[in-house]
Amino acid sequence: MRFDVISLFPEMISDAASYGVTGRAIERGLVGLSVWNPRDYTLDKHRTVDDRPYGGGPGMVMKCQPLLDAVDGAKQHNVLVNRKVICLSPQGRLLSQELLLDASRYDQLILVSGRYEGIDERFIQHACDEEWSLGDYVISGGELAALIVIDAVTRLIPGVLGDDESAKQDSHFDGLLDCPHYTRPEHSDIGDVPDVLLGGNHADIKRWRMKQALGRTWSRRPDMLEKVTLSAEQDALLKEFRTEVV
Ligand code: 4FV
Numbered sequence: 001m002r003f004d005v006i007s008l009f010p011e012m013i014s015d016a017a018s019y020g021v022t023g024r025a026i027e028r029g030l031v032g033l034s035v036w037n038p039r040d041y042t043l044d045k046h047r048t049v050d051d052r053p054y055g056g057g058p059g060m061v062m063k064c065q066p067l068l069d070a071v072d073g074a075k076q077h078n079v080l081v082n083r084k085v086i087c088l089s090p091q092g093r094l095l096s097q098e099l100l101l102d103a104s105r106y107d108q109l110i111l112v113s114g115r116y117e118g119i120d121e122r123f124i125q126h127a128c129d130e131e132w133s134l135g136d137y138v139i140s141g142g143e144l145a146a147l148i149v150i151d152a153v154t155r156l157i158p159g160v161l162g163d164d165e166s167a168k169q170d171s172h173f174d175g176l177l178d179c180p181h182y183t184r185p186e187h188s189d190i191g192d193v194p195d196v197l198l199g200g201n202h203a204d205i206k207r208w209r210m211k212q213a214l215g216r217t218w219s220r221r222p223d224m225l226e227k228v229t230l231s232a233e234q235d236a237l238l239k240e241f242r243t244e245v246v
Contacts, residue, residue, distance in 0.1 A: 007036075010036075038069075086129065143246075177224070
């Protein structure tokens with residue numbers, strides 16, 4: 001998997017992606033990352049990447065040409081075919097584990113990070129396969145959204161996480177919130193570790209964790225429960241949880 005990010009702030013991407021799981025995955029060559037600055041593709045001496053909006057209104061809009069040429073640069077650099085060009089914007093499809101799992105199957109993701117009020121629509125319609133959104137709020141640039149896509153997709157690349165099992169442990173992986181986690185000390189003045197986790201009975205531990213995941217999803221994100229089909233055992237565990245909390 002390789003990520004090619006189109007951004008006016010290349011260091012913001014390369015610096016942030018150099019830490020932790022993503023940083024190690026890049027060092028190990030499990031994922032590739034390059035950043036392409038549209039300003040390097042401008043044709044005028046002032047290296048102009050934005051201009052005033054037609055129809056008036058506040059702020060500036062990113063011009064087509066520098067973005068088109070930057071995307072072409074990212075494409076020419078990699079002859080990979082199984083790729084997608086994604087524009088990160090509030091008008092896009094909401095990011096989800098399901099969308100990111102699908103994206104992790106591509107060879108290349110070209111992630112376009114806008115700035116200013118937005119990007120000339122003709123570029124989006126002509127050069128982008130899809131628009132993706134972090135959520136229904138406005139941030140100052142698409143870079144943070146691109147970094148979230150890079151982080152979340154990189155975790156799904158085989159070999160990146162210690163054992164691929166851990167990606168499966170991730171919350172949202174099976175459509176449920178995660179169970180609570182504990183580590184030493186066993187006892188503290190802000191509470192003790194639940195006994196079941198100390199008993200060493202892995203079946204009981206697995207059962208307790210699923211019960212907690214179901215219960216937390218039910219109490220915090222009932223919208224997610226509507227999207228999953230629970231097994232008979234999960235149904236029973238959730239009933240048990242609910243009878244215990246009322
Ligand atoms: C955004 C989002 C987002 C809009 C104008 C950048 C800003 C500015 N990107 N999910 N929500 N982008 O707010 O992805 O150019």
